[in-house]
Amino acid sequence: MTRLETAGGLVGRTVERVEDAGLLTGRGRYIDDLPVRRDTAHLAILRSPHGHAEIRAIDTTAARALPGIFAVLTGEDVARLTRSMTVGVKANVECWPIARDRVRYVGEPVALVVAENRYVAEDALDLIEVEYERLIAIVDPEKALAADAPVLHPSLGTNLINERSFRYGDPEAALATADHRISIRIAYPRNSCTPIETYGVIAEYDPGEDAYDVTANFQGPFSIHAVISRALNVPGNRMRLRTPPDSGGSFGIKQGVFPYVILAAVAARVAGRPVKWIEDRLEHLTASVSATNRVTTLEAAVAADGRITALSWDQLEDCGAHLRAPEPATLYRMHGNMTGAYAIENVAIRNRVVLTNKTPTGLNRGFGGPQVYFALERLVHKIADELGLDRLAVIRRNLVPAGAFPYRTATGGLLDSGDYQTAIDRACAEGGLEALKLRRDSARAEGRLYGIGYATVVEPSVSNMGYITTVLAPEERAKAGPKNGAQSVATVAIDPLGSVTVKVASVPQGQGHRTVLAQVVAERLGLPLEAVCVNTELDTARDAWSIASGNYASRFAAAVAGAASLAADRIRERLAAIAAAQLNVTADRIDFGAGKLFDRDNPDNAISFGRVAAASHWAPGTLPDGTGQTIRETVFWTPEQLEAPTAADGINSSLCHGFIFDICGVEIDRATGQVRIDRYVTMHDCGRILHPGMVDGQVRGGFAQAVGAALYEEYAYGNDGSFLTGTLADYLIPTVMETPEPLILHHETPSPFTPLGAKGVGEGNCMSTPVSIANAVADALGVEDIRLPLSPSRVSAWLYAEERPSSKPRDVAPVATGASGERLLTGAGSADVVATRESVWTMLLDPNTLKAIIPGAHEVRKVSDTHFRAEVTLGIGPVKGRYRADIRLSDMVAPEAVTLSGGTEGALGSGRGTGRVTLTETATGTRIDYRYEAAIGGKVASVGGRLLDGAARVVIGQFFQALARHAGGGGPPSAAAGFTQRLLSLFRRRG
Amino acid sequence: MPRMNAAQRHGVEFTLNGRKVRAEAENRMLLSDLLRHEIGLTGTHVGCEHGVCGACTVQIDGKPARACLTLAQQVRGSDVRTVEALAPGPAELSPLQAAFRRHHGLQCGFCTPGILMSLDALLRERPEAGREDIREHLSGHLCRCTGYATIVEAALAAAEEQWKEETPNA
């Protein structure tokens, strides 16, 4: 059976979405489109250019003096009015939404400006002076554990913020007696599903009631509401949180807007007026939120026939600079399904969470799955290779048997339903595996590089709100009280004209919840789709919600739509009773259809839906005895299977477990190292399908993001903590050209635990696709240590490994980096001028001349004979900013040579460098030779490398050009400056 | 262009969706901000403000252009069209919009207005556009939700429909 029957109803059919007419005509209402109060001001955020530094001083005087500024806040100002955000583990550490005495990642907020508009607010940012003292930054999670590693949070005394070990069955014995022990080590990189709409917040404060009212494109979970209220120091009922009607995508990311909810709320309080903040893309990529990077060692005990008897996991999770709620949830979400689709009885797990100088992590589509399955499925692939077995045979040998559901995993998960064997058989047959193998063989026969990879994944959905407490030791859990369940809620309401409205707390991010809910409720009440109106805006002051509300963990189809059907059923039952009394039949004979309630045995005996439905409003006295009102029914539903962790640390972390099996064929271009996905088959069992079009949309969307994660996307850092992928020209999201079309197959086994039999589906390919591509590349190249993203340069390094054995890219720095890991620029050049050495020398030491010749200089001050301070404005690519430069002269041999060294610092980044200038007498004047070495960090370093190098050369070239001109008509620059010259003329033409 | 004072707002007159408008803008104001925040047409979206994502695409004198890379003052005297002008009437959709709805060419809809403006320009200029032309024009846009396949299908369906209408005997 491919698809379940839809029985002529609305559910299960691909209807057109009710959302679309508005979205297609520009009438969407996203956060930045909402009307605001007339006195609303705009917030802009000054962010750290350093990965790790002490804040010595912040001078906001000039910013405050700018006309149009309402407030400027530093970390201390925010701290006075708030409390540290709650941290999810027991640790002596605070977590603030803005830096106080120290910055710990590039992009960390340092100061807030509230101004009449965004342009003026950003002007003011340029005027804030921050004095930093740089500290050594730690970006590698393993190095962060070294005994002599700099510690991010001194109160913690270490960068290891949490460690727990778990043991299920007898893994030691299984490993000790196994025929084979096979292990793999992987490092999963950072990336993000980056929605096209960035974060936005509109906040207001009412001093009379000490209450905040915030609208934010927050996606949930609403457990975070408690974190926000506590941080703002108000009871939950004084922290009204609302969401806009539309959201421009989230994929988990918009959970991470909550620190900005706190910042905007405080800014509104201080400014005494509503404050609006819309994040820009540079801020989003640099500092919104990221998935975790993780280093995993996974070992298996394996029998000679390929049967896995034990798994031993060692996971080192990098959560960035702060452990923000709900982290370390990424590490625990998969806890109940750490054995994937396999029946493996013995499991050992060691989980460590480390802090590094990177952006704090949070929700991201797949949440924990990509990291886990990358290790598990690479290992299964390796086991087959090492034992000389067929890879599919090893997968099949270990699968949970089809008759074993519901199946309790070793770590406590309860796999609800499935038939993995049949799903795989069908995928191989319908996906054309045999033909694909022939294709591979003939490609290889021609000497081409072709590989096939598989991935077998169990996709968890509907998270148990208690899973995260698995991070606590059983005693700590006992003290804190049990946490479990996942309340979902839906309201069905009927107005006095008998029309139906549905309200849910699912906070959709573009998936079409309103359409599906209309389908579910209309079908239950026998109404046409258009008759049901669905509202998904959430207002914590007025709507029914709970901590589990929101759009995450693929809970909509399984839990929210289920709650809506339960609410509709309750109303239906009462309406049937009312109709039965009027039609003189028993209630069990009442049926619903075509907008009527009728006697099943005599359909002419009917009454209109509207009439029955409105009775509760107009004539409650006429309702049959014992029939409650039909005006509004709110159902909270939490599944009993979601129990708290057991004393032995068993946890059913999710309610539903879908199944995915992927087959991937890749060809690799020998010359360029480019990976091309030639064929992709993805088989899904997501239980009962409610809307086939939307399910395929979820699969395709997740697949495209996973292709990005596998081949292009990485939040890359230099070793000094500088962020290297700050624009969408550097962080490469696949376009239509890079997105292949997968063959999508379905095998439905309904979940016995959900009201509609549905399971989640949106996240699965983010878990399965990166590793199936990696397995295919491993198959093509015979390389074991596959690292993502599989960029052509990385793949080429493997291809030509024989010639350059040391070129295996162990570090992920895409550009030349210096000892400290910053972007390193070096160069040399010369210029001939018609002036004496002495006069050139004097010019170099004169502030007025320097002001005239330093590109973009506003001011040059002489602090001492050998010390100058300058203010300059420079534009590099899309990033234009103001910098303060500090220049010192040394090794002076008048009038022959001088060394200039110094640093610049600005909101956008920093640079340090030295240059040696030598002056030689020539027949016509003086020849100036220069040689420089400069290192650049901060936001500017996140601009594309080529752009930056070019711009630096242009700026330095301009300086000497100007010097030459100033010295009285410079001769043409000599050959060494030819490149500079070309670039310069290029820029001039454009300017 | 007349000399203008950076700190002052200056008038800018242009045609917007078929009507003459006059607005005020500082020199540095982006066209995207003028449309959205001064005039109040919020259908044009902003996803990156550095010209990569395509969400802000509008038509200036019939050609697709990034509103985030255009200064408001640059459209003086031009004919600007935004997504709000595509539908023939208040409760109607253009054939392209209707095809997007039929083929599920959108999810969150944030990238959609920009994509519609590009494809609308393509289909006007080259009614015979095929799959490859459509993919090429679409490659200037980022969509994070759909995986693009349904967008291509929608555009192809709209192109075919338009083709049939324009050449009834074909």
Ligand code: FES
């Ligand atoms: S907002 Fe203009 S291209 Fe992204």
Ligand code: FES
């Ligand atoms: S539909 Fe969401 S970005 Fe395209």
